[in-house]
Amino acid sequence: MIWNTMMGTSILSIPWGIKQAGFTSGIILILLMGILTLYCCYRVVKSRKMIPLLDTSNWEFPDVCKYYFGSFGQWSSLLFSMVSLVGAMVVYWVLMSNFLFNTGKFIYNFVHDINVTDIVPGTNGSNKVICPSAASGHPPQNSSVMFSSGNDTGFELFEKWWNKSQTVPFYLVAILLPLLNLKSPSFFAKFNVLGTVSVVYLVLLVTVKAARLGIHLEYNWFTENAFFVPEFRIQFPQLTGVLTLAFFIHNCVITLLQNNRNQENNVRDLSIAYFLVGLTYLYVGVIIFASFPSPPLSKECIEQNFLDNFPSDDIMSFVARIFLLFQMMTVYPLLGYLARVQLLRQFFGNAYPSIFHVLILNIAIVGAGVAVAIFYPNIGGIIRYSGATCGLAFVFVYPSLIYVISQHRAGQLRWPALIIHIFIILLGLANLIAQFLL
Template identity: 35%
Template sequence: MSDGRILEFHDVCGRRLGRHARVLAITGSLLTLLGGMLVYWILLTNFLFHIGNFVHDRVFDVTVASSNGSYRYDNAVCRSQNVSGLCATNRNDNSTNGGRDFQHWWSETRTIPLYLLLLLFPLLNFKSPTIFTRMNSVGMLSLVYLVVFVAVKAAGWGVNIEFKAAPEGSHAYDSHIAAQFRPTFPALTGVAALGYFVQNSVLSLVRNQKHPQHNVRCVRDLILAYILVLVTYVYFGGLFYITFPLNKNCITDNVLDTIASSDVLCLVARVGLFFQLTCLFPQLAFITRIQLYTALYGNPWPSFVGALCGFYYAIGLPCLVRCVSLKEEGRLTYFHIVFHGLLVLIGLANFVAQFFVLKDL
C-alpha cells in the first residue's frame, strides 16, 4: 500500500483505526482463513472416504451391519458415541484379506488426507481464482441437488420431533425428543459467525472479476447473498432436524454422516459437494496468500521466492557440496573457494535485491 491504494480490508482498518488495528485485522483474517481451509480439508477427506467406500462395497459385495441390534432406519444411521443403546458397525467383507488391505490403504485419518495433496497441490499454484469461481458456479448445481435431497428424505421420514420428556423405558435411539434449551448453544452461534464471515474476502474476490466497473452493485449483491445463505441454513438445518427419525443427538456436524454410505442419493450429494469444495479450497488458499504477501511486502506477488530458491538450492547447496567433496579428495584450492564463494555471493545479492524492487512491480 505504498502508493495509497486500498488492497484489502486490513488496509481500510489501518487507514481508519491505525497500525495496531491493521495488525489485528490481518491476524484475525489469516486465522479464520486457515481455519476454513482446515475444515474444508476435513470435509474433503470425509467425502472422498465415503465415495471410495461406496465403490469398494459395490465391487466387492461388502455389507455393513450392527453388532447387536438395529440402529438404522430407512438409511438413517447413528454414529454418535454419546447415545446409549446404539451398536458399533461391522463391515462384513466377503473379500477378507482384500478388505483388510483396502481399509489399511483407505483410511480417513491416515492415508486419504495425503491423497488429497496429489489433487489439490497443483490447483494451489494458479495465479488467478477466476477459473475456480466459474467452476464453483457450476458446482452450485450440487446445492440445488441438496435442496431436493433433503426434501426427499424429509418426505420419506415424516415429522419426528416431540417437545416433552422421553417416556420411561423408551429406547435412546428411537427418542424424538428435542431439548428446548441447551447450554451448548454458543457452539451453534460460533459456527454461524464463521458461516457468515466474508468481510476479509470481498475485496480479494471482486478485484479480479472481468468487469470491475460493476463493483458499485457489490453492496446489493452482498445483501442478497446473506439472505440466500440464511434461507439455505434454515431450510437444511430446520427440515433435517424436524424429520430425522432417530435420536437428535445422532445428528453430527456433517449431516451426511447420518445417512448410510450405501445410500445412492447420499453418494451423489457427496460427489457434488466434493467437486464444489475442490473449487472453493484453492480460492481460500489464494485469498490467504494474497493477504499475507500484501501485508508483508505490499505486493500480492513478490518475486523473492524464485530468487530464494535460486540462492540456496540452485547455487548455495551445490557449491557447498562441491567444495566439501574436493576437500575430502584433497583437491580443494583457494581458486575453488573464491570461485564458488563468488557464485554464492551473486545468488545472495540477487535475493536481497528483490526486496528493493518490490515497490516497482
C-alpha cells in the first residue's frame, strides 16, 4: 500500500533528473535521498509515541506539529501540506493534458489512415526516439508533417481544435471539475490498482525499449560534448528536488500505517516500501538514461517526461499514456478531496460547508492546473519546486526538530544527535534555495 501510494508522477522525471545531475552522481543521489527520507519518515512515525501522558492514537502528524509548535505548527503544516497536494494536482493536470493530446492524435491518425512523421530530430527505424527540445524553432506546435491523408482541411481543423497547450487543458475541465465537487470520492479509491498496473507497465516498457535500443554510454572525465556522459554536473540539486517529492509520503504515513494489523511491523514495512520505491526509480532512471541513443542524439534530449521522447505513433507509449491517463483521472479527485478536507475543515470546521465553498475552491485549483498547462508545462520544474518546498517542512525540519525537542525534554539529548539533526535541517534548506539558483 505504501509503495503504491508513494509511486507517482515523479517516476517520469527521474531520467531527466539523472541527466541534470550526471550519471554516477545521479545514482548516488537516489540512494542517499532514499535513505535520508526514510529516516525522516521513521521519525514521523515515532513522533506520536514521544509525547507523554496523552492519548495520541488518533493523531496525525499536523496534530503533533501543533502540540510542539502551537498555532504556528498547525497553520504552517497546513500550508506545506496544501503545497504538496496542489502541486501534485497541477502536475497531474499538465500530464493529463499531455497524455490526452497524444492519445487523441494517435486515434485520429489511425482512424483516418494518416501517415504522419514528426519534424523533430530522432533516430530512424521502428524503435524511433525523438528529441523534442531540439525542435523548438520548428512550427507548428503539434510538430507533425502529413505525408498522405484524404482531407487536408480536416486535418488542419483537427490540429486547430486539438492543441496540447491551447485547447486540450480546457477539455479536461468538463470532465474533472464535476468529479471534484462530489462529497465523497470513495468510488475512485476502488481504482487504486490502476497505479500498480501503470507502474508495472512502465517498467515493462522501459525494459523492452532498452533491449531494442541497447546501451549507449561513453565516459570522459575531462571533456563534455554532445555524446559523452558526465559523471557529475552542477545542476544536481534539480534531481534532489525531484527526489524529495518522489520519496514524499510523510504527511500521510501515519494514516497508512494505522491499517497494519501488526503495528510492531511498521518500521519493517516502511523500510521495505522505501527499498522497493528506490529500486523502481533507480531501474527506470538508469535504464532510460543508459539506453538513450547517444549518438546520434545527445543525452540532453531526455525530456522531463521521458514518454515525450517516443513519438505519438509508438504503440507501447500509446498504451502507457492510456494507463496513466485513466489512473490520474481517478487519483485527481482523491487529491482534491484531501485538499478540501484539510483546508475547509480548518477554516469552517466542516469539509463540505456548502456547494458554493467547495466550487470556489475547486475552480481555483483547476484554474491553477489549466494556467500552468498553458504557460509552464514543465513537470520537472513543478515537481522539484513543490517537492523542495513541502519537503523542507515535512521531511527535514519538523521531524528533526520534534525529535530534538522531545529528547531535550526527556533529558536524553546528546551532542551527536543534535549535530546530525541540525545538519539534516540545513540540507533541507539548501535543497530549497538551490532550486531557485540552478
